[in-house]
Amino acid sequence: MYVDDKELMSSLAKDDQTALKQIIKSNKNNMYKVALGVLQNKQLAEDVVQETFVKLWEVRKDFDLTAKLSTWLYRVTINKAISLQRRNKFFTFFSHLNNNETSLEDKKVSFEQQIIDNNNSLKTENIENKQIQKSLKQAIDSLPKNQRMAFVLAKYQDLSYKEIAEIMDITVSSVESLLFRAKQNLQKKLINVYKSIN
Amino acid sequence: MECKKIDILLWDIVDKKTDPNTQEIILKHIEKCTVCKAKYNLLIEANKFIDFQKNIEINPFIETRIIEKIRKDKVSVFQKVLQPAFIGILILFSIFIGNKTATFITNQTQKSTNSITYQNNDSVYFMVFNSISQEEYQFLNNK
Numbered sequence: 237m238y239v240d241d242k243e244l245m246s247s248l249a250k251d252d253q254t255a256l257k258q259i260i261k262s263n264k265n266n267m268y269k270v271a272l273g274v275l276q277n278k279q280l281a282e283d284v285v286q287e288t289f290v291k292l293w294e295v296r297k298d299f300d301l302t303a304k305l306s307t308w309l310y311r312v313t314i315n316k317a318i319s320l321q322r323r324n325k326f327f328t329f330f331s332h333l334n335n336n337e338t339s340l341e342d343k344k345v346s347f348e349q350q351i352i353d354n355n356n357s358l359k360t361e362n363i364e365n366k367q368i369q370k371s372l373k374q375a376i377d378s379l380p381k382n383q384r385m386a387f388v389l390a391k392y393q394d395l396s397y398k399e400i401a402e403i404m405d406i407t408v409s410s411v412e413s414l415l416f417r418a419k420q421n422l423q424k425k426l427i428n429v430y431k432s433i434n
Numbered sequence: 435m436e437c438k439k440i441d442i443l444l445w446d447i448v449d450k451k452t453d454p455n456t457q458e459i460i461l462k463h464i465e466k467c468t469v470c471k472a473k474y475n476l477l478i479e480a481n482k483f484i485d486f487q488k489n490i491e492i493n494p495f496i497e498t499r500i501i502e503k504i505r506k507d508k509v510s511v512f513q514k515v516l517q518p519a520f521i522g523i524l525i526l527f528s529i530f531i532g533n534k535t536a537t538f539i540t541n542q543t544q545k546s547t548n549s550i551t552y553q554n555n556d557s558v559y560f561m562v563f564n565s566i567s568q569e570e571y572q573f574l575n576n577k
Contacts, residue, residue, distance in 0.1 A: 268492035289500045368479045419445040
């Protein structure tokens, strides 16, 4: 067992897979919650977590030992999740264009379509109201990048303002302001989306 | 309290981050005001959903997936480096061979062109007659 991040990363730099396993074990669920908060899709969130650990393995020899490992992992996870979401939006846009242009005889299920289907397939075993989920997803999606990051880190991970500030590389007061605006925007959008659904 | 002010504090009420007095006043208002109540309930539901998502655990096999992916990437990195290097060397070798062949062919053509020139020149007869090379002939000619 490794005691601290420094020891873990030093071992990882020497290609020690036991160290990697320990890092995965202690961080995977936290990272997953953050990715899920942004993407609202289990499969894509898993992919983001996987990509983040692979990235850590790639940079293991150049990793700054003074940096906090969990901060680095959160930062990479949330950035990867947001860029994946942006890519998905792009694919969704083009798949809509495609649907308008092509006829129904083309029954091939494209990659883009699979992403859209996956987005809609999040299981809500314990929650009956799927409309809340849909409106929450749309509302979170529509938030600006920084507000979304701050909101997800605060709500899904219960991180303190200081920790969020470290991850986002901004001041604590900026985090407060971002969170306030994120909540106000989310509230407005949630109500609008919910109204339009009903 | 006005609905506008409550709007600003609604998330904090849901998260129970306001002081108990404010919380009590706002909750009393929410009980009476249908608009604020609807908004409050919506946020409560959204919060419940977020709490539900917070309890979802990642696929237990993710660790194996990551290790496997890293193992595969190791091989592919090797391929990524070796394959272009091999192709590069092959291209350089082809250029080298092409260059050598072209030089050889050019020299051969030059030689045959030179011999044709000599045949049309009186100096050739002189060279043949005296059994001397072209260089020797030029040397004598210069003198």
